Amino acid sequence: MKKILVDYKKCTGCRQCETACSASHFDGEVNPEKSRIRVYIDEENSLFHPVISGPFTNAHCTSKNIVIMDGVEYDECVVCRASCPGRPWFFEPGTKIALKCDFCGDPPDPQCVAICAHGALQLIDDLGVSRIRKQKKKTA
Amino acid sequence: MNSWPGKLLRVDLTRGTWAVEDIDPQLARDYIGGRGLGTKILYDEVDPAVDPLGPDNKLILLTGPLTATGAPASARYMAITKSPLTGAIASSNSGGYFPAELRYAGFNGIILEGASDKPVALWIKDGEVELKPADDLWGKTSEETEDAIRDQIEDDWEAKATRIACIGPAGENMARLACIINDTHRAAGRSGVGAVMGSKKLKAIVVRGTQGVQTADFPEFKAAVKTAMQKLASGPVTSQGLPTYGTAILVNIINECGILPTHNFQKGMFAGASKISGESIAENIMTRNKGCFACSIACARMTVIEEGKYAGHGEGPEYETVELMGADCGIDDLAPIAKANYLCNFYGLDSISAACTVATAMELYEKGYIPREDAGMDLSFGNPDALVGLIEQMGKGEGLGKIAMHGSWFLANHYGHTELSMDVKKQEIPAYDPRGVQGMGLTYATSNRGGCHVRGYTIANEVLGVHEKLDPLVTEGKAATVKVFQDLTALVDSSGLCLFVTLTPGFGFDDMQAMIKGATGFDYTVHEVIVASERIWNLEKLFNMKAGFTRADDTLPKRLLEEPLTEGGPKGQVCRLHEMLPEYYELRGWDENGVPKPELLERLGLQA
Numbered sequence: 001m002k003k004i005l006v007d008y009k010k011c012t013g014c015r016q017c018e019t020a021c022s023a024s025h026f027d028g029e030v031n032p033e034k035s036r037i038r039v040y041i042d043e044e045n046s047l048f049h050p051v052i053s054g055p056f057t058n059a060h061c062t063s064k065n066i067v068i069m070d071g072v073e074y075d076e077c078v079v080c081r082a083s084c085p086g087r088p089w090f091f092e093p094g095t096k097i098a099l100k101c102d103f104c105g106d107p108p109d110p111q112c113v114a115i116c117a118h119g120a121l122q123l124i125d126d127l128g129v130s131r132i133r134k135q136k137k138k139t140a
Numbered sequence: 141m142n143s144w145p146g147k148l149l150r151v152d153l154t155r156g157t158w159a160v161e162d163i164d165p166q167l168a169r170d171y172i173g174g175r176g177l178g179t180k181i182l183y184d185e186v187d188p189a190v191d192p193l194g195p196d197n198k199l200i201l202l203t204g205p206l207t208a209t210g211a212p213a214s215a216r217y218m219a220i221t222k223s224p225l226t227g228a229i230a231s232s233n234s235g236g237y238f239p240a241e242l243r244y245a246g247f248n249g250i251i252l253e254g255a256s257d258k259p260v261a262l263w264i265k266d267g268e269v270e271l272k273p274a275d276d277l278w279g280k281t282s283e284e285t286e287d288a289i290r291d292q293i294e295d296d297w298e299a300k301a302t303r304i305a306c307i308g309p310a311g312e313n314m315a316r317l318a319c320i321i322n323d324t325h326r327a328a329g330r331s332g333v334g335a336v337m338g339s340k341k342l343k344a345i346v347v348r349g350t351q352g353v354q355t356a357d358f359p360e361f362k363a364a365v366k367t368a369m370q371k372l373a374s375g376p377v378t379s380q381g382l383p384t385y386g387t388a389i390l391v392n393i394i395n396e397c398g399i400l401p402t403h404n405f406q407k408g409m410f411a412g413a414s415k416i417s418g419e420s421i422a423e424n425i426m427t428r429n430k431g432c433f434a435c436s437i438a439c440a441r442m443t444v445i446e447e448g449k450y451a452g453h454g455e456g457p458e459y460e461t462v463e464l465m466g467a468d469c470g471i472d473d474l475a476p477i478a479k480a481n482y483l484c485n486f487y488g489l490d491s492i493s494a495a496c497t498v499a500t501a502m503e504l505y506e507k508g509y510i511p512r513e514d515a516g517m518d519l520s521f522g523n524p525d526a527l528v529g530l531i532e533q534m535g536k537g538e539g540l541g542k543i544a545m546h547g548s549w550f551l552a553n554h555y556g557h558t559e560l561s562m563d564v565k566k567q568e569i570p571a572y573d574p575r576g577v578q579g580m581g582l583t584y585a586t587s588n589r590g591g592c593h594v595r596g597y598t599i600a601n602e603v604l605g606v607h608e609k610l611d612p613l614v615t616e617g618k619a620a621t622v623k624v625f626q627d628l629t630a631l632v633d634s635s636g637l638c639l640f641v642t643l644t645p646g647f648g649f650d651d652m653q654a655m656i657k658g659a660t661g662f663d664y665t666v667h668e669v670i671v672a673s674e675r676i677w678n679l680e681k682l683f684n685m686k687a688g689f690t691r692a693d694d695t696l697p698k699r700l701l702e703e704p705l706t707e708g709g710p711k712g713q714v715c716r717l718h719e720m721l722p723e724y725y726e727l728r729g730w731d732e733n734g735v736p737k738p739e740l741l742e743r744l745g746l747q748a
Contacts, residue, residue: 012383012438014431015237019210028358030210031244033350041300043324044453046428046442088297093350115210117373117436118383 001126002108006050008069011120013048015039017112024104024111033093036101037112040079045072050120052112053090054081056098061086142356144168144205144660146248149269151262153340154195154254158269163248169662170745172669173204173248175231176634176676178220181251182229183679188686192224192332193314193339195255201242201305201345202249204636205659208240208353208433209361212369213638215239215432217249223331224339225316225493225547226565226590228684230331233594233633234305235432236323238347241303245349256341261289263346274343281486282308282321289346298348306344307334308488313537314338315545317493321485325440325455326432329490331567331589356661364654368647372436375644377606382439382640383429385418387459390599392417394463397603397612398708399576401569402467403521404499405562405697408573408705412472416462425474430455437640443478450479450528457481457491460593463571464495469502470521477524480531487535493547496568498530500548500561501540509555515540562697565590565689574700576710577602579610579618582720585694586622588680594639596625606643613709615716619724628652631673649673675744678728678736682746691734694721 018035026034036053047070061084064076083090083098090099104110113121145163152158163177171177178200190196200220207214217239223230242250246267261274277285285306293299305322311334318334319327328334355361372378381389394400395413402410414420421441431438444453457465457477461484465477484491504510505519516539519526533541544551548568552561562569567590574581579598587595598621602612610621625642631652632639641647653669656662664672695701696715704712725732729740741747 012429012431014433014435014438016210016431016434016436019208019434022352023210023358023362026352028361029352029354030208031350031352033244034352043442046430048428048430088295088301115369117369117379118438 002103003124003126004052004110004113005122005124006052007120007122008047008049010118011039011048011050012118013039013041016115016117017050017121020111020115034099036090036099038089042072045070047072049079051079051081051089052101053083053099055100057082057084060084141354142661143243143353144173144248144356147246148249148251149247149264150251150253151269151271152254153252153256153260153342156256156260156271158271168660170672171676172631172634172656172672174202174207174216174218174634174636175220175233175630176672178202178218178231178249179229179676179679179683182220182222183683186222188222188683189688190222192222192227192336195340197222197336197339199252199333199336199340200249201252203239203243204634205656207636208243209355209659210434211365211637211655211659212372213432213435213437213641214636215435216636216638217242217328218633219320219328219333221333221336222687223333223589224314224335225332226567227687228565228589228689229680230333230589231633232319232328232330232333233639234320234322234326234328235435235638236326237433238303238305238322238326239636240433241347241349243349243353244351245347246351250345252337252340252342255339259341259343261344261346262342265348266350277343278312279309282306282488283324283486285344286324289344302346302348304344304346306488307337308486308535309537310488310535310545311335311338312343313545315489315534315537316550317490317497317534317545317547318488319490321488325485327485327490329492330592334488355659357658361655361658364651364658368641368651368655369436371644371647371651372641375606375647377604377643378437378640382437382643385422386429386439386441388418388421388457388462390418390459391463392419393603394572397576398705398710399573399612400463400467401562401571401573403470404468404503404560405573405699406503407707408576408710409708410467410472413467415472416466416474416477418459420474421457421462425478432638435638437638439640445475445478448475450475452479452482454482454485460571461491461495464492464499465527468495468499468571469527471524471527473524476528480528483528483531483535489531489535489545492570493568494531494534496562497534497544497548497551498527500552501530501544502526503560504552504555504557507560509557510540559698562699563591564696565693567591569697572599573705574696574715575705575713576708577612578615578716578720579612579621581696581700581715581717582618582622582724583625585696585717585721586626586724588677588684595629596622597629597639597642598622598625600625600643604643606645613713615719619720619727622720622724623727626677627670627673630676631669634673634676671744675746678740678744678746681736685735694734
């Protein structure tokens with residue numbers, strides 16, 4: 001199985017992934033609002049985080065975690081993959097249909113990964129969680 | 141449905157009304173978009189002799205057919221108007237996220253005319269338009285303005301997705317160096333376009349869009365984009381130099397060439413160059429690099445000065461800024477330079493012109509032309525407090541800043557020594573000394589918006605050797621180089637792409653033609669887009685001629701023509717403009733006075 005490795009520290013906030021995703025799924029229409037990947041941008045803390053859409057949920061969370069990235073606390077919504085009523089991402093404007101990443105291409109060749117110039121998104125073979133962690137340690 | 145030519149929003153600020161117009165497809169085809177189409181609209185609708193700060197001047201904000209399409213570096217818009225700094229045409233370019241959002245909101249451009257008598261903000265959301273009072277925003281810096289506007293938007297996510305272009309206090313004060321800031325840190329910087337916005341009492345433009353942009357032939361467009369992106373990914377400047385070290389990677393390179401303007405262009409080398417270089421920025425103050433919308437180059441630097449009296453955070457400084465605030469002011473410390481750059485963005489000042497003006501002030505002061513009581517501080521070269529202090533005064537319109545905020549020529553003129561202003565057509569010259577890079581001298585002298593490096597960036601060949609390596613000290617053949625760079629730049633600026641795509645080996649008119657053709661559906665040939673780029677350049681020239689400019693204005697400061705450089709490779713050199721200018725006029729199809737000949741105008745479809 002293929003996976004997309006998201007390394008937010010390499011993201012530059014250019015949102016080219018949003019353009020590529022929407023264009024490939026909507027017959028050439030470039031529209032970040034129709035993209036199944038969105039980049040969360042916190043300029044004040046120099047943070048860019050690509051988030052790829054996962055399953056639809058029809059309700060808000062009743063409790064949430066706090067995520068710490070680069071020493072800054074964020075609401076979990078920032079990295080959550082769900083399309084939910086609490087956040088306007090991953091709903092098609094107008095129809096409000098929830099959009100979910102479909103690992104486009106056969107074999108998988110996600111357009112967001114193909115266009116990312118900085119390696120923030122990479123298509124990898126499923127190594128298993130522990131292997132990923134080990135590899136990271138090796139390169140660190 | 142193809143989103144180009146699409147719609148324009150025309151706002152009458154005097155009456156507080158607006159109308160939506162279709163862009164004429166023939167004009168769009170002939171002038172591409174952005175800078176070209178904006179020039180055409182300005183030329184047709186505004187008398188070039190108009191008072192730039194009066195209600196009859198118009199401010200035109202235009203994207204191009206590639207803006208927001210996902211083409212590489214397709215983040216740009218242009219602000220076109222008559223410049224209050226030069227009196228010539230102004231067309232200033234900016235990126236970030238705002239221009240793309242404008243297209244997603246349903247408009248490819250905005251024409252601002254008339255003038256409001258009270259501060260207003262223009263709100264645009266998916267084709268809906270509103271002019272709201274902005275008294276509460278007046279006086280605020282760009283950062284405060286963005287915060288205050290976002291506070292007015294109830295939904296946090298919506299507020300975050302909203303993009304804003306605004307003026308700071310400098311624009312409100314109609315400082316001739318005022319710029320339009322978008323996304324807090326990006327600037328349509330030069331020629332005082334922010335003063336024109338201020339004269340119309342328009343504080344901010346607030347944009348939110350959820351509509352898409354559709355290209356005419358997506359498969360064709362996508363193939364062209366892929367080719368261009370592969371070139372960008374293989375070019376050392378666009379794939380390594382700029383992403384890693386930003387534009388300031390040039391500091392050491394330009395210093396080694398002996399053309400790093402130092403102490404107001406008195407010298408071409410600076411002992412402290414490495415301390416203010418891109419390498420030093422990356423090592424000491426940078427937190428992240430950042431890309432404008434859909435840009436793989438990511439040359440922007442997010443920086444922070446952690447502590448001390450210059451503490452602050454923001455973006456930059458870029459090469460021009462760090463060089464001119466650094467070497468040209470004799471300062472070798474990044475902290476005050478970064479601070480002064482942040483202040484420029486917050487107050488809405490063009491950091492290139494502002495930095496040059498400080499350098500001019502320093503020379504005027506050291507030569508005793510600015511009396512101590514006027515200066516109010518020690519304006520000696522190398523004094524970091526003078527840099528930060530004077531920029532602050534210029535931003536607020538206080539003290540000496542009241543005069544200096546109008547630029548180096550106005551400042552030098554006030555004290556009777558315009559020979560110390562390093563400008564062309566009253567606009568300050570950027571950070572390459574043309575005595576050691578002859579083609580840039582011709583670029584500066586013939587630029588339609590006055591002293592400017594991005595109208596024909598021959599550094600690409602004369603120093604960096606991007607397309608071919610040329611000897612910077614030779615004048616032979618430079619006229620042709622300058623013309624090609626000027627024309628290609630006119631095309632890039634009109635398309636909605638960033639000029640940096642041209643820093644890619646082998647990137648040229650054919651790449652632009654392929655992408656523009658795919659996006660617009662106009663069956664452009666390479667020949668047609670080259671002719672269009674010449675048409676744009678010549679129409680700007682015609683505007684300037686009607687505004688009163690002549691051959692006498694196509695020149696450089698006396699210092700650069702007569703005083704030789706004293707060290708390094710170009711030691712003993714002056715800029716030999718006279719060897720290049722006549723050839724340039726001839727190549728352009730202009731007569732010896734720099735006036736376009738009738739047969740040229742006919743070929744370009746510009747005959748009266």
